[in-house]
Amino acid sequence: MAKVHVTATLNGNAVEFLCETRQTLLQILRDELHLTGTKEGCGTGDCGACSVTVDGRLMCSCLILGAEMQGKSIQTIEGMADGEKLHPLQRKFLEHAALQCGVCTPGVLVAAKSLLERNPDPTEEEVRYWLAGNLCRCTGYNKIIEAVLDAASEMRRA
Amino acid sequence: MASVIVHPEKELKVVGTSPLRPDGVPKVTGLAQYGADFSLPGMLWGKILRSPHAHARIRSVDTSKAQALPGVKAVMTSKDLPDQKFEYVGPERVAVNFWHMTRNIMAREKVLYEGHAVAAVAATTPAIAEEALKLIEVDYEVLPHVIDVDEAMKTEAPLLFEDMITRGIDPPPKEPSNISKRIEYKMGDIAAGFAAADEIVELSFKTKPVHQGYIEPHATLARTDADGQVELWVSSQGHFVVRTMVCRLLGIKTADLRVHAAEIGGAFGGKTVVYVEPVAVTLSRKSGHPVKIMMSREEVFRGTGPTSGASMTIKIGVMKDGDIVAADALMKYQAGAFPTSPVMNGLMCGFAPYDIPNVRTIGYDVVCNRPKTVAYRAPGSPISAYAVESTMDAAAKKIGMDPLQFRLKNIAKPGTQLVYGAKIAHEGFAETLQALQRHPGYTKPLGKNQGRGMAVGYWFNGGGESSATVHVNEDGTAVVATGSPDIGGSRASTAQMAAETLGIEYERVRPIIADTNSVGYTQATGGSRVTYATGRAVIGACNKVIAEMCARAAKIWKIDVEDVIWEDGFARPAGKRAGEFPPLSFKDIASKRTATGGPIVAASAINADGQGPGFAAQFCDVEVDPETGQVKILRYVAAQDAGRAVHPKYVEGQIQGGVVQGIGWALNEEYIYDRNGKLENPGFLDYRIPVASDLPMIETIIVEVPNPNHPYGVKGVAEANIVPPMAAIANAIENAIGQRLTELPMSPPKVLAALDAEHRG
Numbered sequence: 001m002a003k004v005h006v007t008a009t010l011n012g013n014a015v016e017f018l019c020e021t022r023q024t025l026l027q028i029l030r031d032e033l034h035l036t037g038t039k040e041g042c043g044t045g046d047c048g049a050c051s052v053t054v055d056g057r058l059m060c061s062c063l064i065l066g067a068e069m070q071g072k073s074i075q076t077i078e079g080m081a082d083g084e085k086l087h088p089l090q091r092k093f094l095e096h097a098a099l100q101c102g103v104c105t106p107g108v109l110v111a112a113k114s115l116l117e118r119n120p121d122p123t124e125e126e127v128r129y130w131l132a133g134n135l136c137r138c139t140g141y142n143k144i145i146e147a148v149l150d151a152a153s154e155m156r157r158a
Numbered sequence: 159m160a161s162v163i164v165h166p167e168k169e170l171k172v173v174g175t176s177p178l179r180p181d182g183v184p185k186v187t188g189l190a191q192y193g194a195d196f197s198l199p200g201m202l203w204g205k206i207l208r209s210p211h212a213h214a215r216i217r218s219v220d221t222s223k224a225q226a227l228p229g230v231k232a233v234m235t236s237k238d239l240p241d242q243k244f245e246y247v248g249p250e251r252v253a254v255n256f257w258h259m260t261r262n263i264m265a266r267e268k269v270l271y272e273g274h275a276v277a278a279v280a281a282t283t284p285a286i287a288e289e290a291l292k293l294i295e296v297d298y299e300v301l302p303h304v305i306d307v308d309e310a311m312k313t314e315a316p317l318l319f320e321d322m323i324t325r326g327i328d329p330p331p332k333e334p335s336n337i338s339k340r341i342e343y344k345m346g347d348i349a350a351g352f353a354a355a356d357e358i359v360e361l362s363f364k365t366k367p368v369h370q371g372y373i374e375p376h377a378t379l380a381r382t383d384a385d386g387q388v389e390l391w392v393s394s395q396g397h398f399v400v401r402t403m404v405c406r407l408l409g410i411k412t413a414d415l416r417v418h419a420a421e422i423g424g425a426f427g428g429k430t431v432v433y434v435e436p437v438a439v440t441l442s443r444k445s446g447h448p449v450k451i452m453m454s455r456e457e458v459f460r461g462t463g464p465t466s467g468a469s470m471t472i473k474i475g476v477m478k479d480g481d482i483v484a485a486d487a488l489m490k491y492q493a494g495a496f497p498t499s500p501v502m503n504g505l506m507c508g509f510a511p512y513d514i515p516n517v518r519t520i521g522y523d524v525v526c527n528r529p530k531t532v533a534y535r536a537p538g539s540p541i542s543a544y545a546v547e548s549t550m551d552a553a554a555k556k557i558g559m560d561p562l563q564f565r566l567k568n569i570a571k572p573g574t575q576l577v578y579g580a581k582i583a584h585e586g587f588a589e590t591l592q593a594l595q596r597h598p599g600y601t602k603p604l605g606k607n608q609g610r611g612m613a614v615g616y617w618f619n620g621g622g623e624s625s626a627t628v629h630v631n632e633d634g635t636a637v638v639a640t641g642s643p644d645i646g647g648s649r650a651s652t653a654q655m656a657a658e659t660l661g662i663e664y665e666r667v668r669p670i671i672a673d674t675n676s677v678g679y680t681q682a683t684g685g686s687r688v689t690y691a692t693g694r695a696v697i698g699a700c701n702k703v704i705a706e707m708c709a710r711a712a713k714i715w716k717i718d719v720e721d722v723i724w725e726d727g728f729a730r731p732a733g734k735r736a737g738e739f740p741p742l743s744f745k746d747i748a749s750k751r752t753a754t755g756g757p758i759v760a761a762s763a764i765n766a767d768g769q770g771p772g773f774a775a776q777f778c779d780v781e782v783d784p785e786t787g788q789v790k791i792l793r794y795v796a797a798q799d800a801g802r803a804v805h806p807k808y809v810e811g812q813i814q815g816g817v818v819q820g821i822g823w824a825l826n827e828e829y830i831y832d833r834n835g836k837l838e839n840p841g842f843l844d845y846r847i848p849v850a851s852d853l854p855m856i857e858t859i860i861v862e863v864p865n866p867n868h869p870y871g872v873k874g875v876a877e878a879n880i881v882p883p884m885a886a887i888a889n890a891i892e893n894a895i896g897q898r899l900t901e902l903p904m905s906p907p908k909v910l911a912a913l914d915a916e917h918r919g
């Protein structure tokens with residue numbers, strides 16, 4: 001089967017890849033572009049481990065096709081830190097011990113960043129509802145919520 | 159966090175603080191490598207064909223068409239695995255039988271559950287591998303199946319093994335059955351105890367199997383050499399365990415299999431056995447290529463171990479003043495397709511929190527057509543605690559006593575005899591209950607449709623075999639290598655204990671998890687054993703480093719080593735008599751290693767016992783919606799004895815995580831099967847684990863009653879926390895609606911049915 005040629009922007013850089021029509025963006029990121037920070041927890045849109053943004057919109061990369069990415073701008077966890085400087089959310093996740101196994105963490109961070117871009121001052125309830133699509137089996141969510149609220153308040157002061 | 163320290167000890171500098179985890183940055187930047195994140199040149203993709211039937215005889219498997227598909231490099235069936243001797247090996251509580259294990263890896267005579275592996279392929283792309291699976295022809299003779307534990311025990315139930323005679327009955331039964339084993343513990347005189355009781359409460363319960371629900375599906379990468387050397391990258395709680403099992407299953411010499419522990423995306427007991435690893439190695443051997451296998455989420459649900467569903471009856475006899483005089487339990491646990499459920503643990507843990515003179519617990523281990531159960535956080539204990547702690551509540555109510563006070567009155571203390579032969583050897587149970595009792599929320603008034611419930615939980619905690627090696631570098635830093643995969647922050651606690659012992663800064667210690675050829679044997683990360691047992695190995699190795707440091711200082715000062723002492727990271731002369739020398743720091747001595755005898759390295763290994771048991775006491779407030787039957791958790795307070803919290807934030811995290819898994823178990827999680835024994839909800843959409851918006855903050859109380867057998871007082875903390883929630887929530891619902899729910903999960907339809915029953919009168 002002929003592959004589709006796609007040019008897009010990935011974490012701010014131009015990228016091109018060949019993809020089979022049935023390959024998801026998640027498979028392209030992980031298997032073709034070797035960016036394994038985006039995780040697969042379910043492959044069916046139910047866990048949020050594969051969260052990325054496409055043109056600024058939060059999405060499950062397991063639910064979209066690589067071939068749809070022509071001309072799009074994709075952001076993954078690998079693009080979150082500024083060189084060696086961690087994003088405040090990344091820092092706060094470490095300070096609050098908001099990760100145990102850490103496999104949900106990339107998706108949660110991408111989702112939380114997307115929340116704070118829309119709503120820099122969310123309530124606890126708003127954070128809980130925004131992150132309801134990101135499953136974490138380790139933490140009981142407490143420290144994740146606390147880290148997001150703390151990062152939000154630090155970012156508002158900055 | 160509230161914190162209660164019962165016996166304050168000498169000031170510690172690093173232990174008891176919450177530094178950043180040493181492996182944290184790669185985990186927030188996406189660079190950490192989990193099981194599915196490894197690849198090698200020339201790598202193939204392995205996929206597994208699974209049974210569509212709950213129970214069927216395999217007449218034949220034809221793989222020729224799959225083999226012929228371009229891009230397919232290897233196909234395997236159970237014929238490629240050597241058969242194993244039928245024998246149970248290892249301690250009874252966790253005995254394994256490799257005859258069963260090889261059949262669980264790949265079915266032979268029969269498939270015993272929907273999702274049971276039957277064949278596997280390796281191909282150049284995942285799509286070709288999928289395609290090839292469709293070309294494998296399996297001829298099945300479908301057989302009747304049985305899933306429910308009570309059904310499986312009936313004489314007319316379809317048999318999974320036509321020759322299975324129940325163990326533990328004397329004389330052995332003549333007829334085969336699905337009952338793999340009967341176990342009985344007793345002490346005192348049950349009949350006399352109940353005869354003397356003022357009140358007797360007896361209740362029966364059922365629980366559904368639940369899955370560990372780790373977010374990372376099983377994944378592995380295998381590489382083999384023509385000379386028989388094998389390398390494996392695994393997402394496992396124990397890479398040494400994987401080595402032992404794979405070597406035995408495939409006949410590989412132990413030294414020829416090198417296993418690397420990848421970062422592991424959650425496990426909770428579910429990654430203590432092998433599924434894909436022997437398959438990947440076999441496919442790699444057959445194809446001559448590295449092979450990667452990743453399970454899909456659906457495969458995880460259909461093919462890997464949940465914990466048991468169970469059917470239980472509990473009877474408790476009490477005096478009016480609150481003394482428990484007798485207790486009796488019957489517990490039937492599903493083992494899944496092959497024997498060995500955690501029923502023994504259930505029998506041992508159920509009444510362990512209490513000092514009761516007359517106790518009997520009887521258990522049955524029962525096979526049925528669902529995946530073989532595997533450990534899930536305090537395996538077996540949450541199930542029995544749900545039944546026992548619900549019955550305890552009913553007993554307290556019957557004699558009109560506060561449920562917490564009732565438990566406190568009967569709490570086990572050091573010296574209390576337990577039904578399974580051991581005696582309680584540690585303090586901490588009463589202290590934990592009292593800490594919970596002091597929480598201001600415990601006496602706060604409740605609103606309409608609201609209720610409060612409490613429960614306690616016991617877990618053995620683990621000790622066992624661990625190894626550690628410490629390498630001192632010339633700049634005064636140290637690398638601490640252990641064999642314990644880190645799932646929840648144990649590299650942080652390891653580095654803390656090393657830094658504390660050596661007297662150097664936390665930042666100068668780099669903890670790593672070494673592969674199976676680079677550090678001594680270490681049991682799996684499970685049973686809440688790592689900070690205790692591996693911690694003791696690490697401290698042991700650090701003490702050897704200190705002895706070596708003192709010897710080097712003696713050499714530099716040209717005095718006897720007995721005249722050197724180690725204090726806060728410095729070697730000093732032991733008093734005036736030893737001579738006047740300025741102290742030498744860890745770094746000073748490390749930098750002089752070449753002139754003083756070469757590299758400074760120490761290893762330590764231990765088979766640790768003396769772990770303190772885990773104990774948790776929790777209460778929660780719920781609100782029941784009378785229209786929908788929905789139960790909302792308004793408040794949850796969890797106290798637990800940590801012995802000493804090395805890294806308090808990760809201790810809190812363990813408590814919060816365990817409680818929330820318990821909330822899912824109590825309210826939502828269950829496997830739903832159709833008439834043919836097929837799982838109808840093999841995904842997170844319909845197998846609903848708690849999400850952030852379901853929950854309040856989980857309030858923690860860390861109680862610290864140090865364990866004298868660990869230099870820093872550590873008791874394991876990862877498991878006791880999941881034991882109380884099901885009963886605590888059931889008790890709270892009862893308190894809210896006046897009806898006791900005796901079946902899990904307590905989902906809205908069941909709550910509504912209970913409310914209807916109440917209205918009917």
Ligand code: FES
Pocket residue numbers: 039040041042043044045046047048049050051060061062063
């Ligand atoms: S992997 Fe995409 S939502 Fe789970």
Ligand code: FES
Pocket residue numbers: 098099100101102103104105135136137138139373423424
């Ligand atoms: S930290 Fe393990 S799933 Fe969230």
